[in-house]
Amino acid sequence: MKSAQQTDLNASTEEKIKEAARIVFTRKGYAATRTRDIAEESGYNLALINYYFRSKEKLFDIIMLEQLQVFVQSISGIVNDQTTTLQEKINLLVSHYIDMLIANPGLPIFIMNEVNANPEKFISKIGIDVGIKDVFILKQWHEMAERHNAPTINPLHLIMNLVSMTVFPFIASPLLRNKTEMSVEEFNSMMMERKKLIPIWIMAIVQSTFDS
């Protein structure tokens, strides 16, 4: 899959429909998109959707699975890497995520909304390579806490903070950009700033936890 997920003019009909479906589904969500929208976006006829994918829901499931992959892909690789420090992991995660989200700004709202609407349906599909327990980054965190002889605060707080500061701005972006009359370009450049800032902030948070 292309990281920017742009339309490939040389793709097969099936691929073009999938790509059109991705665009429309991620923009409007499952319930609000009509198969006609997808047909129109793809440039093909409505009947072809069923010819290739049998039903709107089956097509959606394929798209959703792929987008979930995009959303979590390579986290596992970064987070379990035994050769990088905690600091390097944080840098990589934030940088990777912000790049991915600038390329796919609608992804977080889409995923959170659909998972919320249908938790049982998709959550089982995510797991496997993103198990939160026993990842190497947490071992490193505990070691750091021990070095500081500090009470181990729930490390989930740390992960929450990291993901929150990275992902949430994209979720709030429609609201934020309008309220502050910010352009997409200005918003993106703020996010690029945050690639450097968030790791610094996370470390400051870690320190404050040990200090108190």
Added chain:
Amino acid sequence: MKSAQQTDLNASTEEKIKEAARIVFTRKGYAATRTRDIAEESGYNLALINYYFRSKEKLFDIIMLEQLQVFVQSISGIVNDQTTTLQEKINLLVSHYIDMLIANPGLPIFIMNEVNANPEKFISKIGIDVGIKDVFILKQWHEMAERHNAPTINPLHLIMNLVSMTVFPFIASPLLRNKTEMSVEEFNSMMMERKKLIPIWIMAIVQSTFDS
């Protein structure tokens, strides 16, 4: 409006339908809810929805406006209060928001999703009392920056961090709780912990910005 937004058994039919609509709309979103769902939730017949509210969309607009109010209410009051310090404002904002979100956990996804689906429709309705510029909290921020003789980082970063760390966990909650096999109660008590932690973290972030 009741802050916990619970069903009032003594309410009028119209109120009961509104309450049912709020529950279903905020859980499934506009597109995915059927007027039949609202009727069922309310205990009344489907026809009464149109009798009282003329159409699904008019009912939705009423709900959406009210929920936007809930979401931003009293921010303005806290943020522009000339008698409180920056630190106090942060404490109040986080504490108020976490209480509100524990009572209405589905609200952020709902609002972000609907605003995203229809930016032009609702954004104009939010503004007025939440204008981001010229609020007192930002003046205090600039003063603090000057006292530290520090380069003024875009204060939007600070607000982003505050709101992100407070609101995003509720957005990710369906996904997070399932992946970590956390109960709602456990999640909520983590959020209660964060009422104390987030202000500390925000101050640590502020300091790190000035130090670098």
Added chain:
DNA sequence: GTCTATATACGGATAGAC
């Protein structure tokens, strides 16, 4: 494989009885 035309189901809305 791709189209047009159509069957079928579903959801929003209303008529009319009580």
Added chain:
DNA sequence: GTCTATCCGTATATAGAC
């Protein structure tokens, strides 16, 4: 005010021509 029954537009899905 509240219900049952029903209308009608719209959306998914399929049949069948090319």
